């Protein structure tokens with residue numbers, strides 16, 4: 001990052017990290033071998049579906065083991081990410097994100113209008129990605145987005161593409177399990193992703209921060225995705241807002257597992273049965289930290305609304321429909337440039 005004015009990063013007192021934050025006890029660790037091994041038994045899948053359902057309901061966050069993603073691939077991508085970010089700012093800026101495309105390098109992102117202490121590199125999972133041209137709900141013009149590729153490291157594009165394929169496989173498996181846990185047909189949610197996707201992978205780099213008590217790596221937010229699959233390195237930093245006692249709890253790094261969180265879209269599809277949970281990343285003054293979230297998104301023109309099977313007279317729809325791509329673009333715009341008003345949140349679509 002460039003030499004910066006500290007004032008830009010200062011969080012409001014209520015958002016500042018606390019030194020005494022507890023390490024989370026009980027974030028569910030779920031073994032996916034029933035769906036990743038070659039001959040699973042029906043009863044083990046049944047038990048898995050139940051575990052996923054209660055993790056989504058109670059936490060909105062869980063970790064998965066035996067997920068089937070080759071560890072070597074994850075290590076290679078982490079290595080490539082380290083190589084990329086270790087370059088000079090001038091080199092990194094050759095692949096800068098700009099207002100017309102969300103892909104590329106960026107070191108001035110905001111979350112809810114405060115600067116994050118981080119650098120990122122974003123890469124679209126599909127090329128081209130069809131996306132709304134503007135966030136205006138009345139404008140139906142569509143554009144095609146493509147990726148920026150750094151020169152260095154040399155195999156960057158191949159590694160990231162291979163990794164995205166693995167993330168997609170895992171995301172589809174998780175969507176099936178989540179659908180089943182809601183009492184839906186296993187493939188019920190797949191259709192939203194088959195016509196296209198706006199899925200995105202992000203390389204996060206959090207440099208050591210000289211004032212970690214007043215800044216954050218990523219400010220508190222909920223992911224706009226259907227779900228997110230996060231790889232963290234061995235340095236802790238992720239914190240999750242506990243659903244019942246509303247305190248921040250720290251997620252212990254598990255370098256071989258993945259952290260899964262329910263995003264805003266599942267919250268709406270499930271009509272609030274599963275909620276998208278607020279989370280943030282803290283920074284520290286000594287160690288750098290890397291993380292790699294994969295945000296799984298349906299086609300941009302997907303009209304997101306509670307699923308018919310899950311609403312009835314007794315439990316009516318809690319949301320008015322919105323277009324997935326419009327919401328995402330509005331958030332991308334407000335993360336890119338400081339706004340005068342509060343940025344768009346999922347509760348905006350909530351029916352009174």
Ligand SMILES: O=C(O)CCC(=O)C(=O)O
Nearest residue numbers: 204218237238281291293
């Ligand atoms: O770095 C982390 O652990 C979390 C990152 C995150 O929440 C995000 O990029 O949306």
Ligand SMILES: [Fe+2]
Nearest residue numbers: 221222223279
């Ligand atoms: Fe996030």
